Amino acid sequence: MSSPEPVTIGVDVGTTVTKAVAFDAAGAALARAARPTVLDRAGDGRYEQDTERVVDSVVEVLGELRERVAAPVTAVGVTGQGDGLWLVDRDGRSIRPAISWLDGRATPILDRWDREGVTEAAYRRTGNHPFPGSAGPLLAWLDAYEPAALDRAATAAYCKDVVVQRLTGLRATDPSDASAPFLDPHTRDYDEELIARCGLAHRRHLLAPVRPAPHAPLGAEAAAATGLPAGTPVVGAPYDLPASAWGAGVRTVGAGLLIVGTTLACQVLRDRVDTTGEPCGLTLSTWQEGRWLRALPAMVGTAALDWVLRLVGATVADLPGLLERGRADGLTVLPFFAESGERAPFVAPRARARLDGLHLGTQPADLVRATCEAIAFSARHCLTAAALGGELTACGGGVGSARWAQIFADALGRPVRVLAGEEIGARGAALAALAATGEAEPTGPGWQPAGRRxxxxxxxxxxxxxxxDRYLEHIALARPGWDRPATPLATT
Incomplete structure (x- = not known):
């Protein structure tokens, strides 16, 4: 009797859920496992996560898949949320709660960096503009207000790198996570002058080494906890944005991916680094020489829609009917509900949402539709800035609604290929695992996700x-007010 065909596991550590998927050699998803994770609101504008609980969620999903899939495991690829700051000791164990990419406490740091020209210098040198929840400002904030925590730490890490270290002992990051804000996109190593300009040269040792495709064997302790064989290759895949682009099949320069999730992630594959124009967004180094993802990850997304749905007493299940009945004529929504403001296609840490054009005849369905259209306009704004020129693929919970997906196509004025399934990031992590362990790019039909156009x-x-045009005009009118200094967030 022949043994089962081997599988590759992709793990995607999101902000609110950890998912793992076992793929066969043809790319078919054989089994899935998921565990919720908790995002704590630790104060005004502060969002944190328990690092140990996040690591436990990964161990649990791997253990569940091991029980459900009898086939041998070729490799495990791990992707996860980017940005933020995960402070750990030499063993990868938490020094303090992880600070989420949603966090806004470092806004005063950015205000100072803006005045000193640091943020613009970072963008001109690397193609990455720091925002409050990115690692650079958060590291500077900790240096100012929690220096003892940094003194005890061995690494100011990223999410998936902590997971890989706990599974294997490897201390490293990949070029995508390292991109913001300190990576030179041409040398693929840290820009020492920029680190010094940010006032962090004395904390340089906290940055993990950058490796093109970091991987190491699964350790004995993690093997016992997950049920996977010790020595199984574990790969630190690109973080969730580039991993999703990989999993979605974005391979052609000019092609793009739109992820409609808690936030709105817009990416376009480029063959050069462009640091001209208004500083904003990210330039993410991929694992392929001469290829970068111009990423405009806006803070708007389904979280904004959820807020509006709660406001009108509706749920996501009501969305199709609300979109069918709603009429957005005369309404303009600026969907900047995140407490840390906006980061793409412009940087405004104090950006706030606005609802304009309301009157006594406005119906709840009208407000919901106007919000969905505004999020689609934000996508157009970002994709225009990223120079989208080829096919656009979309995924994420938001475009699971066919009516909302059609709104995106109409608002963008171009075709949108919407992918089925929710394992795009996990698929990208699995593909990275195969690549890092020397496997050729798989060609099975499952590795090319199906979609509807x-x-x-x-x-x-x-x-x-x-x-x-009216949406852009309202943003232009609002931005001067957002740019005024405000009372700093609490710093203790």
């Missing part, structure tokens, strides 16, 4: 063009 409706083109 939404064409823009020419009958509504003029209305969407008009409303998009």
């Amino acid at each position: 939404h064409e823009p409706d020419p009958a509504v083109r003029d209305r969407y063009e008009r409303d998009y």
Whole structure:
């Protein structure tokens, strides 16, 4: 009797859920496992996570898959949320709660860096503009207000790198996570002058070494906890944005990926680094020489829609009917609900949401539809700044609604290929695991995710063009108010 065909496992450590998927050689998803994780609101503008609970969630999903899939495991690829700051000791154990990418406590640090020209210098040198929840400002904040924690730490790490270290003992990061804010995109190593300019040269030792495809064998302790054989290759895949682009099949320069999740992640594959124009967004080094992802990860997304749905007493299950009944004519929504403001396609840590054009005849469905259209306009704003020129693929919970997916196509004025399934990031992690362990790019049908195509409706083109122009005008009017200094967030 022949033994089962081997599988590759992809793990995606999100902000609120950890997922793992076992893929066979043809790319078919054989089994899935998930565990919720907790995002704690630790104070005004402060968001943290328990590092140990996040690591436990990974161990649990791997253990569940091991019980459900009898086949041997070729490798495990781990991706996860990017940015933020995960402070750990030499064994990868938590020094303090991880600070989430959603966090806004470092806004005063960025204000100072703006005045001193540091943020613009970072963008001109690396193609990455720091925002409050990125590692650079958070490291500077800890240096100012919790220096003892940094003194006890061995690494100011990223999420998936902590997981890999706990599974294998390897202390390293990959070029995608290291990109923001200190990586020179051409040398793929840290820009020492920029680190010094940020006032962090004395904390340089906390940055993990950058490796092109970090991987190491599963350790004995982690093997016992997960049930996987000791020695199984564990790979630190690119973090969730580039991993999703890999999993979605973005391979052609100019092609893009739109992820409609808690936030709105817009990426376009580029063959050069462009640091001209208004500083904003990210330039992520991929594992391929001469290829970068121009990423505009806006803070708007399904979290904004959830807030509006709660406001009108509705749920996601009501969305199709609300979109069908709603009429957004005359309404303009600026969907900047995140406490840390906006980071793409412009940086405004104090950006705030606005609802304009309301009157007594406005119906709840109108407000919901206007919000969905505004999020689609934000996607257009970002993808335009990222120079989208090829096919656009979309994934994420937001485009699971066919009606909302059609709104994206109409607002963007271009076709959108919407992928089925929710394991795009995990698929990218699995592909990275195969690549890092020397496997050729797999060609099975499952590795090319299926999708449905939404064409823009020419009958509504003029209305969407008009409303998009009005959306941009409202942003231009609001930005001077957002740029005024405000009372700093508490610093203790």
